[in-house]
Amino acid sequence: MDLNLSDEQKLLRESAERFVAESYDADHRRKMTNDPLGFSPHVWEQFAELGWLALPIPEEFGGLSGGPIEIGILMEAFGRGLVCEPYVATVVLGAALIERCGSTAQKQASLPKIADGSMKLAFAHSERAARFDLAKIVTSATKSANGWRLTGSKIAVLDGHAADEIIVSAHLHDHHGPSGRIGLFLVPATASGLAISDYPRLGGGRACNIELSDLHLSEDALLGDGNDALPAIEWAVDRAMAALGAEAVGIMQTLLDTTLEYTKIRKQFGRPLSANQVIRHRLADMAIQLDEARSMALRAALKADSAPVERARAASAAKAKIGRCARFVGEQSIQLHGGMGVTEELEVGAYFKRLVAFDTLFGGTAHHYSRHAELGRSTASA
Missing domain, CATH: 1.20.140.10 (Butyryl-CoA Dehydrogenase, subunit A, domain 3)
Known part of the structure; x- marks a missing residue:
C-alpha cells in the first residue's frame, strides 16, 4: 500500500500549515478564549474561500468530494494552531449526516450553504445517562397531525450556540415503522421550545446543553424517509x-x-x-x-x-x-x-x-x- 501523499494532498497540507501559522498566534488564541462566540466569523469566511468547508461535500452539491485522508491533513494543521472554528461540528459531523441520511431536496437545500460558509450546523446526540453509548437516548419525537413534536435534552453539543440549525436525534413514535428507530431532525436554532445554554470547552471553543420542550417541527424536518439513523x-x-x-x-x-x-x-x-x-x-x-x-x-x-x-x-x-x-x-x-x-x-x-x-x-x-x-x-x- 502506497501511503505517500498525492501532489494535491501535499498542496493542501502546505497551504493549511501556512494559513494556520500566519493566522493563529498566542494573541489570537487568547482573544478567542475571551470571545463569547469562541471563534472568528472572518476566519470562517476564509475557510470557505479556501474550499475547506466544501472539502468532503460531493461535487454535485458544490463540494470537492474529498475524503477522510484530506480531512485528516486539514485537522492535523488545525491542531498545530488550536483552531476553534466549528469545523468538526459543521463539516465532519453535520454535512456528513445530511449527505448520508437526507433526501435529495434536503441535500440541495443545505450542503451548498455549508460549502459557502452561510450555514453552520451542530449535532445534538449525547445525553446524561448514555455514558457514550450511541444507541442509548431517551429524547422522543412523536408524530402529530401536521409534523413532529420533540421532547428531551442533550448535553455537550459542540458549537451548538453558533449553529444556524441543529441536527437532533430522537426516538421515533409513529405508525409507519418498527419501534425503537432513531431519527434525525433539522431544528432551527431559533425554534420555539428550544433552549440553549452554552459554556467554554476545556482547551478552547464552546459547547452547549439544550432542552427541547414540546418543540413542534414540520414533517420535512426529519432527515430522509424515517429509517433507523x-x-x-x-x-x-x-x-x-x-x-x-x-x-x-x-x-x-x-x-x-x-x-x-x-x-x-x-x-x-x-x-x-x-x-x-x-x-x-x-x-x-x-x-x-x-x-x-x-x-x-x-x-x-x-x-x-x-x-x-x-x-x-x-x-x-x-x-x-x-x-x-x-x-x-x-x-x-x-x-x-x-x-x-x-x-x-x-x-x-x-x-x-x-x-x-x-x-x-x-x-x-x-x-x-x-x-x-x-x-x-x-x-x-x-
Whole structure:
C-alpha cells in the first residue's frame, strides 16, 4: 500500500500549515478564549474561500468530494494552531449526516450553504445517562397531525450556540415503522421550545446543553424517509474520531517541537538541558508516542469507509491509543518545561488542555478499549 501523499494532498497540507501559522498566534488564541462566540466569523469566511468547508461535500452539491485522508491533513494543521472554528461540528459531523441520511431536496437545500460558509450546523446526540453509548437516548419525537413534536435534552453539543440549525436525534413514535428507530431532525436554532445554554470547552471553543420542550417541527424536518439513523450516527462519529485523532497528532507535534527547542536553549549548570542523556531519552519517548499516534490516526482514516465492524474497531483503536499517547506527550512536555509548564502564560498548558478534552470527546480511552474488544468478540463469534 502506497501511503505517500498525492501532489494535491501535499498542496493542501502546505497551504493549511501556512494559513494556520500566519493566522493563529498566542494573541489570537487568547482573544478567542475571551470571545463569547469562541471563534472568528472572518476566519470562517476564509475557510470557505479556501474550499475547506466544501472539502468532503460531493461535487454535485458544490463540494470537492474529498475524503477522510484530506480531512485528516486539514485537522492535523488545525491542531498545530488550536483552531476553534466549528469545523468538526459543521463539516465532519453535520454535512456528513445530511449527505448520508437526507433526501435529495434536503441535500440541495443545505450542503451548498455549508460549502459557502452561510450555514453552520451542530449535532445534538449525547445525553446524561448514555455514558457514550450511541444507541442509548431517551429524547422522543412523536408524530402529530401536521409534523413532529420533540421532547428531551442533550448535553455537550459542540458549537451548538453558533449553529444556524441543529441536527437532533430522537426516538421515533409513529405508525409507519418498527419501534425503537432513531431519527434525525433539522431544528432551527431559533425554534420555539428550544433552549440553549452554552459554556467554554476545556482547551478552547464552546459547547452547549439544550432542552427541547414540546418543540413542534414540520414533517420535512426529519432527515430522509424515517429509517433507523443509528448506523449513520455510528459512521459519522467514527469519522469524527478519526479527524479528532489527526488534530491531536498536530497538537502533539507542536508540543514535541516546542519542548525540543526549549531544552536546547534552557541551560542548567552551564549546559543546555538537551545535553542530558535522560532528557534525550524522554524526548525520544515523546517522538515514539507521536509516531504511534500518527499511524493510528492514518489507519482510522483509511478504514473510514470499510465495513461497519472493521471501521468501528479502527476508530476505537485510534481513539484509545491516541488518548494514551497524547497524555504521555502532554505530561512530558509540561514536566520538561519545569515550573513554567503549569503557568497560563506558557502555551504548552493550552495545548495539553485540548488533549485532555480530546481524550473525553465521544468516549475516553477505557470506553474505546472496551468497545474495541466487544467488536472483536462479536466478529470472532460470527
